[in-house]
Amino acid sequence: MSLPTTMKAVGIYKTGDFDVLETLEQPLPQATPGDVLVKIHYTGVNFIDTYFRKGLYPIKQFPQILGSEGAGEIVALPTDEAVLASEEYKLRGFAVGGRVAIYGMGALAEYHSVPWDKAYPLPAAVSTRTGAASLTQGLTALTFATEAYDVQAGDTVLVHTVAGGLGLLLAQLAKARGATVIGTTSTPAKAALARAHGADHVVLYTQEDTVARVLELTGGAGVHAIFDGVGKDTFEADFKMIRRKGTIVSIGNASGAVPPFPPLKLVEKNVRLLRPTLNNYIYTPEEGRTYAAELFGLIAAGTLKVNVHAEYPLSAEGVREAQKDLTGGKTTGKLIVKVADP
The missing domain is CATH 3.90.180.10 (Medium-chain alcohol dehydrogenases, catalytic domain)
Structure with missing residues (x-):
């Protein structure tokens, strides 16, 4: 050739x-x-x-x-x-x-x-x-939803920016495994797309209090896992929405890198926090x-x-x-x- x-x-x-x-x-x-x-x-x-x-x-x-x-x-x-x-x-x-x-x-x-x-x-x-x-994005979704947190039937998971490429794949994958999927996005059109790709509930963070809505949907318990590609802007709220012994998977830095924090932050609910890489x-x-x-x-x-x-x-x-x-x-x-x- x-x-x-x-x-x-x-x-x-x-x-x-x-x-x-x-x-x-x-x-x-x-x-x-x-x-x-x-x-x-x-x-x-x-x-x-x-x-x-x-x-x-x-x-x-x-x-x-x-x-x-x-x-x-x-x-x-x-x-x-x-x-x-x-x-x-x-x-x-x-x-x-x-x-x-x-x-x-x-x-x-x-x-x-x-x-x-x-x-x-x-x-x-x-x-x-x-x-x-x-x-x-597909390998990231598959590996993170298997090894960072192994999504199972009966779980409730939160996917930030659920209408993005990675978010849509995470939503479909979690739904196919039998989980309840809560997503966050900015517009009704994006919310409709997310629902068409497996999201059960979509929170419009531009119009709703995300923490209050997620806690309402989970009866106050919070979600089993959070997949967060936003980073700095959502990190603090994640700790309010995760349940006891839940897992926060930090995927990316769309809003900026997560700032340093004390490990004692994990103690209140025995939270697991991961920042994995696909590699x-x-x-x-x-x-x-x-x-x-x-x-x-x-x-x-x-x-x-x-x-x-x-x-x-x-x-x-x-x-x-x-x-x-x-x-x-x-x-x-x-x-x-x-x-x-x-």
Whole structure:
């Protein structure tokens, strides 16, 4: 297969506001012997992209191509004999022309080289568009709702910003497991979308007292678990809505990072508090393959529906618009960048 020597990408030469995003022309990635080289069709847009862009998370060197997930077509396979001989590699059935979703910084580009264990085969029923729209948020929802707090039938869980891409997946997953789902969102339209994706009750935090409403819905006991991607603005209220021996799962920092707090804060109700990362739940090749296969199986079966809010072009202007829409609370579901036609 003939490949170009350069490619188009979007990234940064320094951290800062939206204006630091630039359209780049970069050399085609030089795959290491353990990598797969993928021609990207679609790239997902995530809050973590904005954290790197702003400098909240460290960047080792510039220029840095952004984007942490994508999906497309394999154009080159690993050459490391040890990798090719491993049983875990063989289980993935990789082949040139095969469709995969990939996880790793640098996906806002026409081509991306990633370690083989961060590439996940897509079943026939899942398109590359859906793969790019679901990988990070889907794996986050699945791992956090299994390992950070294992949602069970009979539980009542609270999902903040339930109409976002991650929130909709958490709501569907918890509902499929038999839990009662309470969500928070800002508008009636977003509330209707959340209900259509499994939320039993939706609190409009712009119009209602969230704490009072959640306690009313739970008979004063509070919820078994809270999945909170908002961060600073909702952290204190979480402790009022969690029940005794409940679990608060801090997912993200949409409103800013949670400030330092004394561990004694957990004592009043024997609360568990976690701030997990997806990377540590899919750390081994087996973990990643197992969770990805479960995720795409749930999507193929229709148990999880992926709601794409909008597509943007691969350009500095397109990615700026996507990040502004994401951080401005204007969106429901997932935002994606279209890189190439499948």
